[in-house]
Amino acid sequence: MKRLLRAGLALALATTMPMTALAQHGGGGHPSEGGGGARPAPAPAARPAPAPAARPVQPGFSLPHDVARPAPAYPARPSAPSAGRPIAPGSHSAVPAPGRPSYRAPQPLPRNYRGPVVGNPQHWGGWGWNHGRAWYPAPIYWGGGFWGPYALGALTGALLLGSIIDYPDQIIYPSYQVQPLTPGAQLLQDYNLTQTPCGPPNLVVIWGPGDSVICAYPNNMVSAGNYQVDPTTLSLVSSPTPPQQ
Amino acid sequence: MSFKKCALALAAVFCVLATLAPGAADASGVVRVQQSDGSVREYPQTAMRWTGQTLWLHSADGKGVLEITTAACSYAVNLVRCLPYAITLHQNGAKRSIAVAHGTIYMNFSTEAHRVPYSSESLAAHHLLVAIRTQHGTYITVRGHVDEVKE
Numbered sequence: 001m002k003r004l005l006r007a008g009l010a011l012a013l014a015t016t017m018p019m020t021a022l023a024q025h026g027g028g029g030h031p032s033e034g035g036g037g038a039r040p041a042p043a044p045a046a047r048p049a050p051a052p053a054a055r056p057v058q059p060g061f062s063l064p065h066d067v068a069r070p071a072p073a074y075p076a077r078p079s080a081p082s083a084g085r086p087i088a089p090g091s092h093s094a095v096p097a098p099g100r101p102s103y104r105a106p107q108p109l110p111r112n113y114r115g116p117v118v119g120n121p122q123h124w125g126g127w128g129w130n131h132g133r134a135w136y137p138a139p140i141y142w143g144g145g146f147w148g149p150y151a152l153g154a155l156t157g158a159l160l161l162g163s164i165i166d167y168p169d170q171i172i173y174p175s176y177q178v179q180p181l182t183p184g185a186q187l188l189q190d191y192n193l194t195q196t197p198c199g200p201p202n203l204v205v206i207w208g209p210g211d212s213v214i215c216a217y218p219n220n221m222v223s224a225g226n227y228q229v230d231p232t233t234l235s236l237v238s239s240p241t242p243p244q245q
Numbered sequence: 246m247s248f249k250k251c252a253l254a255l256a257a258v259f260c261v262l263a264t265l266a267p268g269a270a271d272a273s274g275v276v277r278v279q280q281s282d283g284s285v286r287e288y289p290q291t292a293m294r295w296t297g298q299t300l301w302l303h304s305a306d307g308k309g310v311l312e313i314t315t316a317a318c319s320y321a322v323n324l325v326r327c328l329p330y331a332i333t334l335h336q337n338g339a340k341r342s343i344a345v346a347h348g349t350i351y352m353n354f355s356t357e358a359h360r361v362p363y364s365s366e367s368l369a370a371h372h373l374l375v376a377i378r379t380q381h382g383t384y385i386t387v388r389g390h391v392d393e394v395k396e
Binding site: 063065135145 | 276280281286304309311316318319320322326334336343344345346347349379380381382
């Protein structure tokens with residue numbers, strides 16, 4: 001038993017010592033540096049040690065430009081999503097204006113409104129579409145990041161894919177291309193929908209988080225009209241019928 | 246010497262080994278900060294904690310903590326992708342907000358390596374990759390093994 005203990009101690013020392021030595025001497029003894037031949041090792045050069053940096057290193061993290069000045073404001077744009085607002089199924093609707101179907105901006109839904117649900121064909125439940133992980137919008141991104149990592153401050157017209165115009169309120173809701181590998185892309189894939197620029201009538205208009213909107217061609221599962229997303233089940237909820245005038 | 250004592254002695258030896266072996270107990274995270282003026286500074290051995298949807302980065306000297314708040318976490322194939330939207334620097338007894346312009350965080354919660362979508366980069370198990378641009382033009386990148394995960 002003592003032999004076993006001695007062997008263990010020897011192993012410990014053998015394992016620890018070389019690594020410590022290498023760490024302290026910067027890999028000394030490497031053959032290319034003259035440490036492995038029969039000749040005696042040359043005396044170390046009499047170079048003076050490099051002078052320590054004159055400037056003291058600031059402890060912690062140094063982000064002087066970011067902590068010294070206030071953040072610049074985002075460029076003004078219509079319908080910027082409200083920051084940090086959680087997705088509440090049924091919290092918005094797109095009520096088409098009379099004579100202008102699918103061109104009206106979302107309006108608050110009546111309390112306890114339960115619109116017809118076009119169930120997701122995958123039958124996701126309990127955030128199953130996201131491996132059981134709850135999804136919350138990220139405030140500084142268009143649609144909370146549901147359709148893609150579009151930062152509000154970096155959106156350009158080049159990314160635009162049509163828009164929805166709210167004529168009575170004079171508000172334009174721009175639409176952008178859904179990025180692959182996003183919840184929005186999965187939604188379209190589950191319903192076999194193909195995105196198309198918003199604007200023309202008789203499209204599937206899907207309102208996402210933060211007043212974001214995208215449009216798709218109708219198919220045998222989803223007919224033309226206004227929908228919003230129930231993020232828990234990744235389902236489409238039909239908006240209420242527009243008021244008749 | 247009894248077998249029990251011997252086993253205890255060996256366990257003690259390996260505990261010492263684990264402490265002395267370089268890097269064995271060290272944090273492996275590396276934070277790289279590139280200021281808008283081009284200056285770059287790296288912070289190796291940063292300890293990384295992931296709690297809920299917040300990433301905590303502890304500098305090796307223990308003087309600073311970066312709190313990165315994320316949301317919109319969803320699966321991109323085998324990796325979790327989150328979007329950072331707020332950063333707070335805890336340092337010198339004060340909290341300073343850093344305005345985020347945009348960024349992405351990829352986290353590998355699985356036990357095997359997976360490739361980052363649309364990239365040749367691969368993330369080992371329990372490793373993460375962060376790229377953030379602040380509103381003042383500072384680029385913050387982070388990579389390495391996450392020391393603690395609390396979901």
